Amino acid sequence: MKLVFERSRAGRGTAYFPPLDVPAWTPETPLREQPPRLAELPETEVDRHYTELAKQTYGVNDGFYPLGSCTMKYNPKINEDMAALPGFTGLHPLQPEHTVQGALKVLADTEKYLCEITGMDAMTLQPAAGAHGEFTGLLLIKAYHKSRGDEMRTKIIVPDSAHGTNPASASMAGFEVISIDSDERGFVNLEELKKAVGPDTAGLMLTNPNTVGLFDPQILEITRIVHEAGGLCYYDGANLNAVMGIARPGDMGFDVVHLNLHKTFSTPHGGGGPGSGPSGCKAFLAQFLPGVRAVDGTLTRAEHSIGDVRSFYGNFLVVVKALTYILSIGASGVPKTAANAVLNANYMKEKLKDLYPMAFDHVCMHEFVMSLEQMKKDTGVTAMDIAKALLDGGIHPPTMYFPLIVHEALMVEPTETETKETLDEVIDLFRKVYEEAIAHPETMAEKPEHTPIRRPDEVQAARNPIIRYAFED
Ligand SMILES: *Cc1c(COP(=O)(O)O)cnc(C)c1O
Numbered sequence: 001m002k003l004v005f006e007r008s009r010a011g012r013g014t015a016y017f018p019p020l021d022v023p024a025w026t027p028e029t030p031l032r033e034q035p036p037r038l039a040e041l042p043e044t045e046v047d048r049h050y051t052e053l054a055k056q057t058y059g060v061n062d063g064f065y066p067l068g069s070c071t072m073k074y075n076p077k078i079n080e081d082m083a084a085l086p087g088f089t090g091l092h093p094l095q096p097e098h099t100v101q102g103a104l105k106v107l108a109d110t111e112k113y114l115c116e117i118t119g120m121d122a123m124t125l126q127p128a129a130g131a132h133g134e135f136t137g138l139l140l141i142k143a144y145h146k147s148r149g150d151e152m153r154t155k156i157i158v159p160d161s162a163h164g165t166n167p168a169s170a171s172m173a174g175f176e177v178i179s180i181d182s183d184e185r186g187f188v189n190l191e192e193l194k195k196a197v198g199p200d201t202a203g204l205m206l207t208n209p210n211t212v213g214l215f216d217p218q219i220l221e222i223t224r225i226v227h228e229a230g231g232l233c234y235y236d237g238a239n240l241n242a243v244m245g246i247a248r249p250g251d252m253g254f255d256v257v258h259l260n261l262h263k264t265f266s267t268p269h270g271g272g273g274p275g276s277g278p279s280g281c282k283a284f285l286a287q288f289l290p291g292v293r294a295v296d297g298t299l300t301r302a303e304h305s306i307g308d309v310r311s312f313y314g315n316f317l318v319v320v321k322a323l324t325y326i327l328s329i330g331a332s333g334v335p336k337t338a339a340n341a342v343l344n345a346n347y348m349k350e351k352l353k354d355l356y357p358m359a360f361d362h363v364c365m366h367e368f369v370m371s372l373e374q375m376k377k378d379t380g381v382t383a384m385d386i387a388k389a390l391l392d393g394g395i396h397p398p399t400m401y402f403p404l405i406v407h408e409a410l411m412v413e414p415t416e417t418e419t420k421e422t423l424d425e426v427i428d429l430f431r432k433v434y435e436e437a438i439a440h441p442e443t444m445a446e447k448p449e450h451t452p453i454r455r456p457d458e459v460q461a462a463r464n465p466i467i468r469y470a471f472e473d
Pocket of ligand 1: 069070129130131132163165166207211236238239260275277
């Protein structure tokens with residue numbers, strides 16, 4: 001499709017202004033030498049341009065979006081209605097406390113519910129993304145060891161199945177990352193963990209259920225080993241969707257946790273809106289929390305706060321959406337949501353596993369991982385080819401090539417907000433694509449055939465994206 005600049009014609013446009021009948025004003029020292037080169041075209045053309053763009057995007061409102069580890073669940077519209085209330089949108093972050101008691105109650109209630117769900121004692125709503133919440137939680141761990149004069153603890157242990165943000169956050173927080181292998185079942189290798197811990201262990205970062213969609217049954221043993229060595233346990237709760245209301249990180253022995261409101265708590269991701277990654281902790285770490293918390297209608301800063309990780313109260317309107325979600329599904333809806341997420345994932349897994357080899361064939365949690373290693377060996381067709389072919393079926397493909405410990409991985413997370421009918425349609429599509437790959441492997445490199453863009457050069461697109469229009473003159 002053409003860009004607006006390509007549709008532009010000099011002098012064309014929609015000017016509704018009458019001719020100037022007052023002296024023109026120009027600043028004495030204009031910062032620009034030239035007026036901006038805006039596209040010139042009539043309103044109809046602008047409208048069509050954006051409508052065309054909107055048609056070419058894909059989101060949860062368009063169809064199935066099984067992007068594993070991302071929890072692309074439906075974003076209920078009531079969340080948007082609540083976040084659009086003028087009483088929330090018209091607030092100024094520096095307003096006197098007595099004029100914003102409702103907003104403080106939103107902050108306090110959200111913190112209370114999220115603490116109850118995670119088994120934590122206090123939480124900051126300041127972090128603006130999951131990785132930001134991880135970074136914040138790691139700073140709490142750092143502040144804790146420092147406060148005890150235990151500054152030898154410089155290492156964070158991260159299993160190799162972790163989300164890439166875990167080692168990145170640990171490294172940004174100034175820790176050295178120690179990676180440990182998973183065992184053949186996809187769980188933490190206890191022997192390796194025992195070898196890795198010591199007087200230099202600051203902590204362990206763990207995702208449970210992990211990124212292969214499995215709940216590690218050794219969890220109490222794992223957190224005990226780390227605690228006995230003097231380290232703290234960090235829970236990556238980005239994907240709490242499988243266990244919320246059923247199992248709590250706080251009860252598994254974790255000291256710090258972050259959540260992704262833009263996954264589990266139904267607020268939009270990415271282009272759909274800013275994120276929020278609250279970071280919670282046990283009482284003994286609350287003295288280090290960043291920012292301010294709303295306690296009894298007043299804003300308070302922790303005694304030994306690590307400072308601010310973001311301005312003011314984080315993405316407040318995202319918090320409003322998440323609180324709306326929690327209140328609308330209610331205490332009984334939280335575990336039901338988790339149970340249905342697990343049910344949907346297992347349903348799909350069972351209906352696909354005779355064709356698609358499962359990387360780990362246990363009962364899964366909210367997502368499952370398939371490996372197309374054998375298919376690649378036999379036919380040359382890759383996980384990427386399958387994902388591309390699924391695009392022609394009108395769905396978003398699963399996560400590809402992640403987790404790194406599975407070769408030719410496709411990770412599917414259907415979420416609880418899909419109906420059985422949708423799952424059945426998608427299962428048929430996955431099966432059809434698989435059969436086509438076996439019957440005509442040579443055609444698979446040509447997929448997709450029906451999307452506006454077919455196969456972009458992924459490396460070029462990531463490394464040298466062209467995001468500006470280059471004018472010819
Ligand atoms: C999504 C995710 C993150 C990171 O969250 P962002 O908001 O993208 O920074 C961290 N850990 C896990 C397991 C995730 O799935």
